[in-house]
Amino acid sequence: MKRKKQEIANYKKHPKQICFGSSKLFKAQYTKEEYINNHQKWRENYLHQRNKQMIIQGRRQGKYGNNLFKYELDSNTMIYRGINETIYLPIQFYYQKELLEEKVKLIHNTPGKAICYVLELSRDYFIIKAILELPEKETTTTKAEGVVGIDINVDHIALTVTNEHGNIIGTKKINYRLKRKTSNQRLWILREVSKEVINICKQHQKTLIIENLNFTYKKQQMKYNKKRVNEVLSNFAYTKIIETIESRAYKEDVAVERVNPAYTSKIGKEKYQQSKGLSTHLAASYVIARRGMSFSD
The missing domain is CATH 3.30.420.10 (Ribonuclease H-like superfamily/Ribonuclease H)
Structure with missing residues (x-):
């Protein structure tokens, strides 16, 4: 009991903390000269690192394999339909493009149709990655x-x-x-x-x-x-x-x-x-x- 009470007291004195955006960058505001003298620059870099990535889960129900992002094959356009507006993003996939198009063309509710998209902000532009469920392959071993x-x-x-x-x-x-x-x-x-x-x-x-x-x-x-x-x-x-x-x-x-x-x-x-x-x-x-x-x- 004494040990448990001591643990509780320690947690109250030093609560567990989680740092989104990397703890190394958070500490840099006190250790790096460029940030010590310019807190606004540190804040911009820290918020960018913290919020630069977003993952949109896929669903096999629906025509496009994702409820928020719809990839139009004919026009190579990613369409996002928000509450207030619709955003059209011209996009070109290169790696495994044929497999992505095959997944989009699958019939509604087919296993493996779900497509997850990852959005990464790189200062001046977005990088969009598609995550797919790969089909089984014949092995040579x-x-x-x-x-x-x-x-x-x-x-x-x-x-x-x-x-x-x-x-x-x-x-x-x-x-x-x-x-x-x-x-x-x-x-x-x-x-x-x-x-x-x-x-x-x-x-x-x-x-x-x-x-x-x-x-x-x-x-x-x-x-x-x-x-x-x-x-x-x-x-x-x-x-x-x-x-x-x-x-x-x-x-x-x-x-x-x-x-x-x-x-x-x-x-x-x-x-x-x-x-x-x-x-x-x-x-x-x-x-x-x-x-x-x-x-x-």
């Missing part, structure tokens, strides 16, 4: 002659290649460093890592097996870790690396399957680490690969 299993960690990916009998034919450790990197630098690093993983799958013509991780549970565990460990975990984009790997796999026609991650590290450590001469994480990736091939350990 199989599990008949083995798979590639990966174990994702804070600073590296442990990778194991197996044959048709579930035995190891190759291992690899792919290192990366995300700490003290900007968001763009992290994204570039993760893309390079995903490219290397998918290239190995293509080289061996094998399906990629990954863990179906529960990130909510993993983040809940952070409260019991040391501060140094939490700093590393919070900087590690668990979800982002899986997204980049699956995105790359889709482009390269590589099949990806998720398996239950329960006890993979423990089984790998007790059953395969010493007998196979593997590290803890490589042993875990081996268990993940075998689980993807429906072998029981």
Whole structure:
């Protein structure tokens, strides 16, 4: 009770705060000379950063896949019908334009018809991005002659290649460093890592097996870790690396399957680490690969 009362007192004294527009830019008004002497300039930049993006959710009901924005194919015009006025925006999509037009032409209430639009303000102009549900593709990889299993960690990916009998034919450790990197630098690093993983799958013509991780549970565990460990975990984009790997796999026609991650590290450590001469994480990736091939350990 004493500890809980102390926590409540601390929250009242130092309430939790959220900063929209990046905390780094918010603090810059007190640390950068250009903003210390010119608060109006800081305010303009801060409000721009805070309000520069808007997401309009799509719906498969309706003719255009979105209730607010309607993309006219014949005139290449985006139409926004507001309460007081209608706005016409001339627009030209380049990447995956054919797929976007195909989605717009789908019949009302067809699964996959919903189109989400993202608006980004870049000072002098708007950038409009369309987010679509991609159709399923035939893959060029199989599990008949083995798979590639990966174990994702804070600073590296442990990778194991197996044959048709579930035995190891190759291992690899792919290192990366995300700490003290900007968001763009992290994204570039993760893309390079995903490219290397998918290239190995293509080289061996094998399906990629990954863990179906529960990130909510993993983040809940952070409260019991040391501060140094939490700093590393919070900087590690668990979800982002899986997204980049699956995105790359889709482009390269590589099949990806998720398996239950329960006890993979423990089984790998007790059953395969010493007998196979593997590290803890490589042993875990081996268990993940075998689980993807429906072998029981």
